Amino acid sequence: MSTNKIETSTSNIITVENLSKTFGSLKAVDNVSFNIKEGEIFGFLGPNGAGKTTTINMLTTLLKPTSGKAVVCGFSIFKDPNEVRRSVGVVPQEYTADEDMTGINNILLCADLYGMPRKDSKAHAKELLQLVELEDAANRKVSTYSGGMRRRLELACGLINYPKLLFLDEPTLGLDVQTRTAVWKYIKTLKEEFRMTLFLTTHYLEEADSLCDRIGIIDHGHLVKIGSPEELKESVGGDVMVVDVKENEPDISSDIAMIQLVKGVKKQDNVYRIKANDGEEAAPQIIDLIRSKGMHVTRISLTKPTLDEAYLELTGRNLREEEVDKLQMFRQRATMRRARS
Amino acid sequence: MDETSTDTKIATSKDLENQTKTAEQTLAEEEQRFRAAPKLSRSPFHGLWALTNRDLRKWYTNPIQLFVSLIQPIIWLGLFGKALNFGSFIAGSGASVAQQDIILKNFFGTTSYFSFLSCGMLAFIVLFTSAFSGMSVVFDRRFGFLNKALSTPVARGSIVMAKILNSVGRSLIQAAIVLVIAVALGMDTSHFTILGIAGAFLIIFLMAVGLSALFTVLALRSADWQTQMAIINLLNLPLLFASNALFPVKIMPAWLQDVVKVNPVSYAVDGIRQVLIGAIGMNSLWLDFAVVIGFAVILSAIGIVLSWRLLSK
Numbered sequence: 270m271s272t273n274k275i276e277t278s279t280s281n282i283i284t285v286e287n288l289s290k291t292f293g294s295l296k297a298v299d300n301v302s303f304n305i306k307e308g309e310i311f312g313f314l315g316p317n318g319a320g321k322t323t324t325i326n327m328l329t330t331l332l333k334p335t336s337g338k339a340v341v342c343g344f345s346i347f348k349d350p351n352e353v354r355r356s357v358g359v360v361p362q363e364y365t366a367d368e369d370m371t372g373i374n375n376i377l378l379c380a381d382l383y384g385m386p387r388k389d390s391k392a393h394a395k396e397l398l399q400l401v402e403l404e405d406a407a408n409r410k411v412s413t414y415s416g417g418m419r420r421r422l423e424l425a426c427g428l429i430n431y432p433k434l435l436f437l438d439e440p441t442l443g444l445d446v447q448t449r450t451a452v453w454k455y456i457k458t459l460k461e462e463f464r465m466t467l468f469l470t471t472h473y474l475e476e477a478d479s480l481c482d483r484i485g486i487i488d489h490g491h492l493v494k495i496g497s498p499e500e501l502k503e504s505v506g507g508d509v510m511v512v513d514v515k516e517n518e519p520d521i522s523s524d525i526a527m528i529q530l531v532k533g534v535k536k537q538d539n540v541y542r543i544k545a546n547d548g549e550e551a552a553p554q555i556i557d558l559i560r561s562k563g564m565h566v567t568r569i570s571l572t573k574p575t576l577d578e579a580y581l582e583l584t585g586r587n588l589r590e591e592e593v594d595k596l597q598m599f600r601q602r603a604t605m606r607r608a609r610s
Numbered sequence: 611m612d613e614t615s616t617d618t619k620i621a622t623s624k625d626l627e628n629q630t631k632t633a634e635q636t637l638a639e640e641e642q643r644f645r646a647a648p649k650l651s652r653s654p655f656h657g658l659w660a661l662t663n664r665d666l667r668k669w670y671t672n673p674i675q676l677f678v679s680l681i682q683p684i685i686w687l688g689l690f691g692k693a694l695n696f697g698s699f700i701a702g703s704g705a706s707v708a709q710q711d712i713i714l715k716n717f718f719g720t721t722s723y724f725s726f727l728s729c730g731m732l733a734f735i736v737l738f739t740s741a742f743s744g745m746s747v748v749f750d751r752r753f754g755f756l757n758k759a760l761s762t763p764v765a766r767g768s769i770v771m772a773k774i775l776n777s778v779g780r781s782l783i784q785a786a787i788v789l790v791i792a793v794a795l796g797m798d799t800s801h802f803t804i805l806g807i808a809g810a811f812l813i814i815f816l817m818a819v820g821l822s823a824l825f826t827v828l829a830l831r832s833a834d835w836q837t838q839m840a841i842i843n844l845l846n847l848p849l850l851f852a853s854n855a856l857f858p859v860k861i862m863p864a865w866l867q868d869v870v871k872v873n874p875v876s877y878a879v880d881g882i883r884q885v886l887i888g889a890i891g892m893n894s895l896w897l898d899f900a901v902v903i904g905f906a907v908i909l910s911a912i913g914i915v916l917s918w919r920l921l922s923k
Binding site: 326359390 | 645671751752755761
């Protein structure tokens with residue numbers, strides 16, 4: 270009844286300030302601040318136990334933060350948790366659908382929990398089943414569904430309340446390539462056709478790279494870095510070019526280093542290793558320079574840095590063997606098993 | 611110079627028009643694909659029936675579960691109840707039939723031990739059905755359904771109330787079946803009245819509410835079904851044996867009689883016996899009703915209050 274909608278001057282759909290969550294002595298999320306713009310796909314990337322799910326659980330009002338501020342869809346998660354729940358959709362990591370019920374009845378159950386009148390929810394459930402391509406299986410029990418079908422059903426359940434903002438926790442965990450591609454397609458449709466904002470967590474780097482407009486890398490509860498996938502890759506040091514020239518030609522490393530885009534040059538035998546900011550643009554300039562000196566390029570290759578490298582550089586290369594929440598691990602294993610059934 | 615700048619201006623405004631058009635078109639397409647969002651109910655009870663029916667459905671669509679849950683009371687009634695023939699103890703004592711009846715009435719409040727036990731069995735089935743009411747909370751937490759429900763605007767209290775109502779519904783139906791079986795096996799029906807049967811089921815309803823609330827609250831924080839099973843076993847048998855469900859209070863040692871008197875199950879059984887078979891009660895019927903009502907109200911209030919605190923960390 271009391272709608273204390275907070276008017277934000279910017280187009281941010283989520284504003285998080287110094288959010289923290291402590292479990293006993295463990296700081297699961299430590300002083301995290303970030304904004305999410307309306308209409309973007311934002312990805313949280315991080316190893317197991319980094320605080321991704323804890324952050325999502327706080328923003329979807331499942332967990333009470335220890336301290337900090339957060340405004341989601343214009344409502345404070347502290348003062349108006351019910352308004353936040355009405356405005357957002359949540360697709361949890363686990364397969365939460367009731368196996369003894371049919372696909373459509375599961376969606377209708379979710380609609381009932383939102384208080385949606387049956388005549389509206391029935392029609393909308395059909396639209397959603399069509400969106401996730403499950404209309405043929407709508408009246409089958411979920412226990413007969415494959416892992417991919419279950420994941421798509423979870424997505425449909427999360428969309429039942431016409432959310433402006435959708436949270437997806439590890440949406441493709443354990444899925445086969447076909448289903449993963451389909452889930453990516455739905456996510457893009459939601460953004461492009463329905464202009465929804467999506468907040469997803471993942472530890473698959475290629476997923477973050479191909480889907481997200483911006484990525485936040487979180488580790489040990491700290492937000493290590495936020496930026497577009499390109500910015501993150503560039504932060505590692507740019508593109509690497511390997512240029513082969515004919516043998517016994519003089520070393521012109523210092524000349525190549527004069528090119529503006531070039532950040533570093535090394536010559537070994539007849540091979541130049543060049544680091545540059547924008548490889549595609551730097552390459553022709555380098556070739557021109559070498560030729561203008563009367564020398565010959567015999568081979569050239571260009572490697573773009575991957576998100577993997579950026580990720581490993583930011584989170585360290587150590588293997589993770591920390592104790593994570595037992596219940597969470599149980600759920601994750603159950604999710605993986607069911608995804609493969 | 612001026613001309614070109616106006617040209618560009620026109621071009622931009624046209625571009626803008628085009629842009630707004632495409633935005634409108636997309637909006638139209640969106641509306642075509644999805645219907646307009648309806649208004650959501652703000653009633654505090656929305657979703658309560660949906661959650662209750664989700665659990666009840668598992669039971670009424672699975673007759674095997676219903677059948678298995680009835681086997682235990684049938685065995686108790688058919689084997690235990692028939693074998694423990696207190697009447698024959700005294701029949702060999704040489705006392706006259708009238709004297710035997712006085713002795714039996716003194717202990718059991720009625721002349722038929724089987725009828726005495728049948729009323730206890732009605733409480734037994736309610737106790738054992740309610741004890742498992744918390745189990746589905748444990749599984750809902752474990753498999754994530756609980757989190758999903760908590761992420762919707764459904765009232766936290768409704769999540770707990772649905773579990774309670776589910777086991778109340780089961781208890782009522784199972785108690786009705788047990789009563790029919792008991793009558794078929796020879797329970798005394800001479801005191802049956804419509805008001806009496808209604809009163810008995812009101813007591814069963816209230817006891818089911820109280821006991822289900824108790825066991826649901828105990829399960830609220832648990833994600834571990836073994837612990838929950840241990841809790842059920844820890845409470846179930848003492849609640850049954852330290853009550854008047856199986857044996858009369860009068861034959862118990864004094865210390866046990868004191869325990870029986872604080873066990874709410876005893877009041878429920880005592881009330882059921884008075885309204886159903888006209889037995890001489892341990893307490894007045896009003897006291898029985900008052901205790902059972904208080905038990906149901908207090909425990910369900912505790913359940914709803916704790917649901918706000920315990921369901922989310």
